Amino acid sequence: MxxxxxxxxxxxxxxxxxxxxxxxxxxxxxxxxxxxxxxxxxxxxxxxxxxxxxxxxxxxxxxxxxxxxxxxxxxxxxxxxxxxxxxxxxxxxxxxxxxxxxxFLEGMWPRKPNVAHCAGVGEGLARMHLAGANFAVRRANALSVAGWRPLFDAASGRADEVQPGLRAFLATELDYLSGGVWPTDLPEGVIHADLFNDNVFFLGDRLSGIIDFTFACNDMLAYDVAICLNAWCFEPDHSFNVTKARAFLNAYGRVRKLSEAEQAALPLLARGAAIRFLLTRLVDWLNVPPGALVKPKDPLEYFRKLRFHQSVTSARDYGLMPSGLVA
Ligand SMILES: Nc1ncnc2c1ncn2[C@@H]1O[C@H](COP(=O)(O)OP(=O)(O)OP(=O)(O)O)[C@@H](O)[C@H]1O
Ligand SMILES: N[C@@H](CCO)C(=O)O
The missing domain is CATH 3.30.200.20 (Phosphorylase Kinase; domain 1)
Structure with missing residues (x-):
């Protein structure tokens, strides 16, 4: 709590x-x-x-x-x-x-998201991206590539307590992602940046509300898509569910089509999204404030997701067809 x-x-x-x-x-x-x-x-x-x-x-x-x-x-x-x-x-x-x-918003966040929820969040995310297009205030993403190194520095000394070898794994991945591969020319706008299942309310299978904008910022819209792929399209055993991913991406694409460049960047963006949450969870896991009523989230869930994205060769592995999104 x-x-x-x-x-x-x-x-x-x-x-x-x-x-x-x-x-x-x-x-x-x-x-x-x-x-x-x-x-x-x-x-x-x-x-x-x-x-x-x-x-x-x-x-x-x-x-x-x-x-x-x-x-x-x-x-x-x-x-x-x-x-x-x-x-x-x-x-x-x-x-x-x-x-x-x-x-107060009515609805419940889905404890076990199904394919319909994933489609709902895809449509909702795309609508949010379009609605944010003419929002004039700007906020940089403090938790993009440049923000990951300080998190790593804060946690790396004790990372191997959580899992042997984690420190070296993170160092290698961080060097790769911050070594010039991160995209800089994809369409940008206001992103939610934390659209996990506990931040989306549904009434039945219908999306009834989006909450918790405390990470919202200006960044690549496709990065928000990658965050959701991580948050919505894996099973509790950490296996990737391509049916959910396809439903999510198709529903997103019906409202806002992803460009070829955005599609091609998805595996890399998904790696970045995975390390971002792995790092913040790791820092939190190692630093629970005394007396706080909070249950820290498992950093290793994102280690496994990151390993999956490292094995992905193209957005086809996420269920996308090369010709575009709309099925
Ligand atoms: N506008 C709202 N209407 C109804 N319930 C809400 C609303 N905002 C927050 N809540 C409830 O409070 C809970 C925590 O809210 P929120 O996710 O904003 O917390 P947080 O600690 O800021 O975020 P998080 O840990 O998800 O980043 C939600 O899961 C929900 O139960
Ligand atoms: N959604 C985040 C916590 C809030 O930032 C996570 O699951 O790690």
């Missing part, structure tokens, strides 16, 4: 006086997520999510995230809307942390 920062009831009731959200009826820490502290609030005006932004989120970036959610919601993406306080500002401070309240 990710509650790094506790908030007392009277402190929260005081905080809510800045809003027009009625009386606080109840609140509780949310038993999911690893990055930030989240509370579910019930007030006399409805249900809301209160987020206290923690370690990996830079305060300067928060206006970007909040403005992006507002922009996307106004352009047809089902995502939370930041709630403004009476002074017109959504970004505030609580318990010494930057904090914001956002609207």
């Amino acid at each position: 990710a509650v790094y920062t506790d908030v007392a009831a009277d402190e929260l009731a005081d905080f809510l006086k800045q809003y027009d959200l009625g009386e606080l009826l109840s609140y509780k820490g949310i038993a999911e997520g690893v990055e930030n502290t989240n509370f579910l609030l019930h007030t006399s005006k409805g249900s809301f999510i209160l987020t206290l932004y923690e370690k990996r989120v830079a305060k300067n970036d928060l206006p970007f995230f909040l403005a992006l959610m507002t922009h996307l919601a106004e352009h047809g993406v089902s995502c939370p809307l930041p709630v403004k306080a009476r002074d017109g500002e959504a970004l505030r401070e609580l318990s010494g942390r930057p904090a914001a309240i956002i609207t």
Whole structure:
């Protein structure tokens, strides 16, 4: 459970006086997520999510995230809307942390994603990419190639405690990916950058909402596709499910066609996406804050995914046909 920062009831009731959200009826820490502290609030005006932004989120970036959610919601993406306080500002401070309240979305994230969920997320991701096209604020991706080396440096000394040989494996892969192969000329835009199954809500098989924009940034759109291939198209035993990948990529391509260059870059982008999550998970695994109610995620899941992508020779291995995406 990710509650790094506790908030007392009277402190929260005081905080809510800045809003027009009625009386606080109840609140509780949310038993999911690893990055930030989240509370579910019930007030006399409805249900809301209160987020206290923690370690990996830079305060300067928060206006970007909040403005992006507002922009996307106004352009047809089902995502939370930041709630403004009476002074017109959504970004505030609580318990010494930057904090914001956002609207509550109905739905459940799929614990066992099926092919229909993968198609839903493909369509939803592409729609989000199109809706973000005219968003004017920019934020660089702090967790792209240049951001991986510091993570490696932070974790490498103890990487072999997690798995013998992991340090050397990561060093070799990092040298390869940062040695000039990483694409620089693919179409860019606003990407979610963390669209895992716990960040996509469904009602049945229908996508009902996308949450958690705290890694959103400007980067290659196809990199977001590669992140989703990693997050959605493997089975619990870590085997790649090409049926899910094909459903995901086809659904994406029906809304926004991937160019030939984007398709060709997918195996490399998928390797980059895999090492990014392997590294952040490794750092978190080795550094659980004392007393924090959080269950760190398994870094070795991404070691296995990375090994798979290293064996991929073309996007055909992801179920793509050379003639294009639309089946
Ligand atoms: N707008 C929302 N509507 C409904 N539930 C929400 C909303 N935002 C967050 N939640 C709930 O809170 C949980 C954690 O939220 P979130 O994924 O944003 O946490 P995080 O720690 O910031 O992220 P993560 O670890 O996924 O990067 C979600 O799984 C969901 O149950
Ligand atoms: N989605 C990330 C955690 C939040 O960044 C992971 O599964 O490693």
